[in-house]
Every structure is written in structure tokens, then in C-alpha cells.
Amino acid sequence: MSFSSPANTASARPSRATFTATQAAITLALCLGLQPATTDLYLPALPLLTRELGTVVSTAQLTMSTLILAFGLAQLVWGPVADRYGRRPVLLLGIVLYTLAVLAGMSAPNIGFLIVARGAQGAALAALVVVARAMVRDLYAPAEGTRVMSWAMSGLGLIAIGSPLLGGWVTSAWGWRAPFAVVALFGLTIAAWIWRVVPETIPQTNPAALQIGPLLASWRRILAHRNFLAWSGLTSATYAGLFLFLAGSPFVYINVLGLSPAAFGLALCSSSVAYLAGTFMCRRWLVRHGPVGAVQRAAWWTLAGGLTLAALSLAGIQTVWAVLLPQLAYAFAHATHQSCGQAGAVSQFPREAGAASALAGFLLAAVAFGVGNLLGITLDHTTRPLALGIAIASVLTAGVGWTMVRRFGQG
Template structure:
């Protein structure tokens, strides 16, 4: 019998989750203010520029399908250390990119390695905690992620405006280096028992079948993918809307993006209070009201021809507030029923999320038309789907034991 893993302190666990999960907003939010500059300097089309985000997310999705079983087979630490090291090298390579094609290739490598980091972080929560306690710990980590998400666009906007877009990737590389050092020196292995057959086709397919036939997995993974889908519309399209349609510069766009992250952070704090009083299903039931109000109000203002910063900013604050609950509960709930297949469950949930984001990115690259309408309608669609899942499927099948 393998001994139980050495449990990190609550502080170490919270910092580790914040750094590991925070690598995702660092990879996306920090470079968002640079998108118009990248498009101009590399003489790229709108579709090709959007591909730097969409390809990242698709690679992120497929990478999780591999990283999850590998982490179940060899342990969490080896996957974390190796993927962080390659991610660091890819980030430095982005600084040297001379064409949009080269940058897309580097972003694919970032996506694959980021997958290993994020899927292991989610699996580690299930290694160490029961589902309800895991939701609280995940919410703590999401609060730290919120702080990172707040600072990333501010830093990205300042760097783009003063030093050029390539310095954004230098900052990403430094953050990756700090995360790698923390994991190497402070984070122990958390898996209780490695699965020597995790990569064998038979057991792997059996694990996938177990996860994919679970109504509970469908409920929580669907919620997580839907709420992130609406957020991804904002992430992929807001720089062009705020800067090219509404006239903000990179620094002020960073402030607008930062405000959304502040609202998200507030949502994670309220999430923890709701979890104590109402449980996971009750928490997302309440958060869905904020999500739907934000999405529908943004769409209504856009349809009425109101093209101002506030018509996008205020509804997005409502959407981001709800997202703070949906993402913490969705990620935990999707993995909660599968203590023996935590890596596989986290990978499949992440794959679904990434595929949704990829197709949204492809649509958005064609739909942006110099108005706020495509952005607003896309976020509204995400809000409707999120609320429907939160109020129906999660309430029927979201119980995690």
C-alpha cells in the first residue's frame, strides 16, 4: 500500500493553485493589449491574428488529453516540472518571432505545455481534498488567480505602450520561471497511488468511458465550458472592440480588462460564502442570475446602437462576477466523482472547454465588423447557455459524493 502523500499547508496549496492556474490568464490576458500591435507589425490578417489565441486554446485542449493520463501514470511533479520548463523556452521563443505563422507555432507549444500545468493543478485538488472541501480550496486558488488576472492586463498594457509587444512575452517567461522555482522547491508529490496502466489503451478507454457516461461530469464540465465560452468571446475580441472601435489606448484597455478581473475576484469570495450556506449547486444557481443579466444587458445595449465603453464594461462586470463561482465549482465538480481517474476527468473537462473556445475564436475572427455587436451577442449567448445548465442539469445531476 502506498503511503498517503505529504499534504502541503493551506498557504502552499493556495499559492500553488494560484500560480499554476494563473498561468492561463498570464498566457492570454497579458498579451491581449498587444494584439493590435502584433497584427500591424507582422502584417497579419484579423483571422491570422485571432489564430494566435484560438490555436493556443485548441493545443491546450488536446494537450490535456495526454497530460491527464501521464500525470496519473508518473505522478504530478514530473509533469509539472517538465511542462513548465518547455513553456518557459516557448515564451522566450515568442520574443524572436518574425512572422505571424511563427508566433502561432510558438503559441501552440505554449498551449500544449500549459495543458500539463493546469490539468495537474485540478487533479491535485482531488488528490488532497474531498469534493466539497476541494471546492473551497479551488475557490481560494481562483482568488489568487483573480489577482494575477487583475495585474496581467495592466502589465501587458503598460509594456505594449512603452516597450513594445515583444516585452510582454519576456514578462510571461519570468512568471513561468518563478512558478517553476516554486514548484521545484515547495510543492510535494500529491498522488496517492500511481496507476501503472494509465497509458494502456484498454484501461485508458475504460477510464474515459467511466467519466464520459457520468451525468455529473456532463453537468459540471458543461457549466465550466459554457461560462468560459462567454468569457473567451470577451478575451479574444475585447482588445479590438475597446481599442479600435471605442478608441482606448493600450494602457486604458488594460484598466478596463483589470476591472473585469476585480469583479471575478469578488465573485470567488462570494462563492465561498455561498458554498457554506447553499452547497455547490446552490452557489451556481445564484451566480447564474448575474451571468444572465450581464450577457443580456450587453446584447440589448449593442442592439440599440449604444457603442460606449460603459455599455460593454458594466455588463461584463456582472458576467465576470458570476464566472467566479461557475469556474471554481465547475472545475471541482467535474473531477469530484473520480478520485481514481482525477487526471483523466480533469483532462476531458479541459478539452471540452478548449474546443468550445477554439470554435468561438474561429467565429469571432470572421464576425468582428467594427461594431460592438459581435462581442455583445457572443457573450449573451454564453450567458444564456450557462444559466440554463446551472438551473437545470446541475440541479438534477450536480450532486458530488
Template sequence: MPVSTARPGGLSPGLVALALALLLGLQPVTTDLYLPALPLLARDLAAPMSLAQLTMSALLLSFGLAQLVMGPVSDRFGRRPVLLGGLSLYSAASLAATLAPDIHTLIAARVVQGAGLAASVVCARAMVRDLFEPHEGAQVMARGLSGLGVIAILAPFSGGLLAAWAGWRAALGAVTAVGVVTLAFVVWRLPETAPRLNPSALDGRALAKSFSEVARHPAFRAWTALISSTYAGLFVLLAGSSFVYIGNFGLPAWAYGLAMASASLSYLCGTLWCRRLLRLHGLPGAVKRGAFFTLAGGAGMLALALGPTPPVLAVLACHWLFTFGHGVHQPCGQAGAVSAFPRQAGVASALSGFVLALTAFLVGLWLGGHMTGALLPLAGALCAASVVTSLIAWTLVQRHGHPEKLLPSPHESVA
């Protein structure tokens, strides 16, 4: 059931799902669209692989830290003003990245871009809790992430074509254009969704109490651990796959973009299956089943890496299995992480997003020191993430993630 029968601005579940697709879709646009251009970027700016990958991991660190600010600010002042400010910052930073004369300027622009992206993602997740109860929220989130899946399909393929046609700056220019379009949508169609503002959300002691209450909740910890571990595996593929598929298997940039688009299609199929699983088995039951695909993808890729040189299609099949499972875990986990906190949805969204981004940043640091373009480091890291994700889905989520445990915390601040 929805929180109220009258949603602000006449927002229907379909329109909310569209807003989620655009706002959350900025994340794969920011990361996936320029992936095929990474080797070109590194060559053009005379940057080593470690600095090229830092354009991804530095963005994610900024993205994670900024969420800790954006969440409470959105609880205090509302989702809409934070979205407007954050998307304006994102668009300006994207333009600066497009025009960057060297790798260090590009990294700095990506850091600012990550802060703007944080506003989009935090407010999108918090909007779901503003408007819906946990089960319906997971359904709407799955619909929104299906739309995100379409964006994720188009992003790497479009980036590959743009990079092959006009270089890496064209790919980053497309990121700028998407940011401007998303900002225009929010201005035109998205009203404030927070049912009430929290005047004490930015008070130091109240804020510390809110973060502590959220962090102590077992359902929050279980769902946040799930989305962080599954995203760690996805980040391994995002940050490292271009050097393997292009550098090791010899795919051209457009073909790599097509390969990543096919993985996004698999992710989209996972979100569609998730919607069916939610109706039949609920949140914990859905991720319990999705974890088999996650584990098969990670373990399968490691098995291929340990044998003779495998065909690229076999590696890609394992890639598809993992992203299919990710399409189940993400909508359930993102809805579950905030569902116990109707009055602190911004804080819960921010804290879960920070943990996710910090995990990805640490994975990125490891990749920067260990990726050689060979398949084995990529496959080993993906397998580790898939094992952790599956264990969390089969244990912590089953123990703490059931709907009756997603009710508001009895200690949640009313103010």
C-alpha cells in the same frame, strides 16, 4: 474532510491554494497579458485580424488536445514530473514567441506553449482531488482562483503598460518570466500529491475504459458543460474585446489594460462570494445564484449593442457582471468535474479541460470570421454563452451536481 490527515510535504490548504493560484494563473497570464498588444502585434507583423486571433485560438486547441495526454500521464507517473516537464516546455515556447520574426512562427510557438500550459492546469485540478473531498476541494479551489483573480487583474494592466512602453514583445517577455518563476516554485516547494500511481493508466484499453467511465458520469457532464459554456463567454471577451474597446471606442492600450484589470477584479469578487455561497448553499446552490449575474451581463451587453452607441462604461458594467458570475461558476465547476473520480482525477481533469478548450477554439474560429471591431458580434456571442451557462446552472447542475452524486462512480477502475 480531506482525503487524509497527513498531506504530502506538509501541504496546508493555504499552500495548496497558493500553488493553484500560480499553476492555474498561468492561463490568464498566457491569454490576458498580451491582449492589449494584439492590435500592435497585428500591425507590426502585417497580420490580418483573423491571424492575430489565431494566436489565441490555436493555443487553446493545443491546450485542449494536450490535456488528453497530460492527464493520463500524470495518473501514471505523478503530478510533479509532468509539471516539471510541462513548465519547462512552456517557458521555452514563451521565449520563442517573444522572439518570433513573423506571425506564423508566433502561432507555432503559441501551439507549443499551449501544450506546456496543459500540464500546469491538468495537474493543478487533479491535485485538488488528490488532497481533498468535494466540498473542501471546492473551498480550496475558490481560494486558489481568488489568487488567480489577483493575477488576472495585474496581467492585462501590466501588458497594456508594457505594450505602450516597449511594444508587444515586452508583453510576451513578461509571460516567459512568469513561466520561469512558476517552474522555480514547483521545483522548490511542491511535492508529489498523487496518493497512488496507476500503472495501467497509459494502457490503451484501460485508458479508453477510463475516458468512457468519466464521460458517462452525469455529474461530470453537468459540471463540464457549465465550465465550458461560461469559459466560452469569457473567451469571447478575451479574444474580441481589444478590437472593440481599442478599435471602436478608441481606448489607448494602457486604458484597455485597466478595463480588463477591472473585469478581473469583478471576477475576484465573484470567487470571494462563491466561498460564502459554498458554506451556505453548497455547489449547486452557488452556481444557481451566480447564473443571474451571468445572464444579466450577456443580455445587458446585447441590449446595449442593439441601441444607439452606448457609453463605454455601460458596456464595461455588463462585462463586470459576466465576469462576476464566472468567478462563481469556475471554482465550483472545476472541483465538481473531477470530484467523482478520486482514482482517475487526471483523466477527469484532462477530459473536462479538453471539452472547455475545444469549445473556446470553436468560438475563436467564429470570432475570426465575424468580428469587425463593432460591438454587436461580441455582444451577441456573449449573450448566447450567458444564456446557455445559466440554463445549465439551473437545470443539469441542479439535477446531477449535488454532493451525494459526486461520490466515486461504482464503475471507477481501481487499478
């Protein structure tokens, strides 16, 4: 992998001057990859912990929706904090708090405690994700940042491939608490990488970042920018479909279609393989067509996956393949939408990258929280609620890509 080196800044330990593009992509992959590890490792255990903690599906779903709500709200705090005090301190604090929250979840005696622990996990996770997105703008111009983000998304894809397989295996072997132990070890690994490798990347901190007046003015300015609305709208719409799949697939695959936790992990892994393939296709599209052109092409895959899933479900075809194959198309396209969307959302705000990243993450999480709660209420013993929800998300994603991104995505 070859990208131009970021510009030298004031000396630090580790030093930004020696922080290579490869190290940057690995850092992004680890920080952003913690998100699928948080969900995908946990999902195979969700039906089992529902039974063992004596709760119902809608309550168990709160362990997912509370996590995503806390994840979204906390980004509004972490973004300005990272603009004020720098990226590295927020990364280190976030990963420590995250690991402690994971250990709390592992020891949960009841579902209420687990829901609170998952909320704390989401709030801490937000620090790593919002800073990772802001670092892209710290280090690179928009076009180059999109390419680096695409490489990072490939690393994220590898983490997403292994997470459900490992989660299904350890759940089958040791119960629903075992995935938490695996995630805690992953958190410690990320902490060591940040401490030893990742420098401060912000060119200059913003002393006014936490002042309410300037902060609100910054948010208004960002939210009024059509480029931001286009790219953040794209990431929110496509993630809504993915989150529906993540939240609903354990119950559909295991309870409705009869898969074991290990087999479910394998099914989820296949979607991650499709996502990884999508990151490679994204880089080819970027070279030939740029970010806007890449999204236009990926939108056809998104729409095909969502509508096929809905058509098969409405036709009464309730098989593993009727859910899995359309989802592969959706996951394939999701890689392009996220790579381009996350880089695009912060591309116009070099001095407010933390705030822009936080707002984009909040909008994404708020949408996911809403659709996740709706799914928890509507889930039945069929694939229809899941299929129809993903179909609606696919229409919205393609619509945003073909209208807002096409018109305003260039800046």
C-alpha cells in the same frame, strides 16, 4: 485560511505530509493563474503585433485560437501521463516547456512562427492546469476541495488583475514583444516554487493509465457520468463567454472604441476585479447553499450581464461603459461557475482525477476554439458580434446551471 491537512503519504521531498492547505492554494493559484497571464498580458499587444507583423485580424486571432486548441488537445495526453507517472514530474516538465515556448514567441520573426509558438505554449500550459485540478482531488474530499479551489481562484483573480495592466504598460513602453518577457519571468518563478515546495500528491500511480484499452474505457466511463457532464458543461459554457471577451475585446476596445493599450489594460483589469469579488461571494454561497446552490445564484448574474450587453449593442449604444458594466456582472458570476465546476468535474473520480480533469479541460478548450474562430470571422467595426456571442453563452450557462447542475451536481 484554515482547512484540514491532507492525509500523510509515503515520504517525499518536498513532503506531502507537510504540504499545507495554504501552500496547496498558492500552488493552484500559480498554475491556474498562468492561464490568464498567458492571455491577459498578451491581449493589449494583439492590435499592435497585427500591424507590425503585417497581418489581418482573422490571422492574428489564430494566435489565440491555436493556443486554446493545443491547450485542449494536450490535456488529453497530460492527464493520463500524470496518472501514470505522478503530478510533480509533469508539473516540472510542463513549466520548462512553457517557458521555452514563451521565449520562442518573443523572438517570432513573422505571424506564422508566432502562431506555432503560441500553440506550443498552450500545449505546455495544459500540463500545469490539468495537474492542478487533479491535485485538488488527490488531497481533498469534494466539499473541501471546492473551498480550496475557491481560495485558489482568488489568487488567480489577483494575477488576472495585474496581467492586463502590466501588459498594457510594457506594450506601450517597449512594444508587443515585451509581454512575452514578463510571462517568461513568471514561468521561472513558478518553476522555482514547484521545485522547492510542491510534493508528489497522487496517492498511487496507475500503471495502466497510458494503455489504450483501459484509457478509452476510463474516458467512456467518465463521459457517461451525469455529474461530470453537468459540471464540465457549466465550465465550458461560462468559459465560452469569457473567451469571446478575451479574444474580441482588444479589437472592440482599441479599434472600435478608441482606447489606448494602457487604457484597455485598465478596462480588462476591472473585469478581473469583479472576478476576484466573485470568488469571495462564492465562498459565502458555498457555506450557506453548497456548490449547487451557489451556481443557481450566480447564474442570474451571468444572464443579466450577457443579455444587457446584447440589448445595449443592438440599441446602437457603442461606448466603453456599455461593454464594461455588463461584462463586470458576467465576470463576477464566472468566478463561482469555475470554482464549483472545476472541482465538481473531478469530484467523483478519485482514482482517475487526471483523466477527468483532462476531459473537462478538453471540452472547455474545444468550445472556446470554436467560438473564437467564429468571432474572428464575424468581427466588424461594431460591438455586436462580441455582445451577441457573450449573450448566447450567458443563456447556455444559466440553462446548464438551472437544469443539469441542479439535477445531477450532487453526485
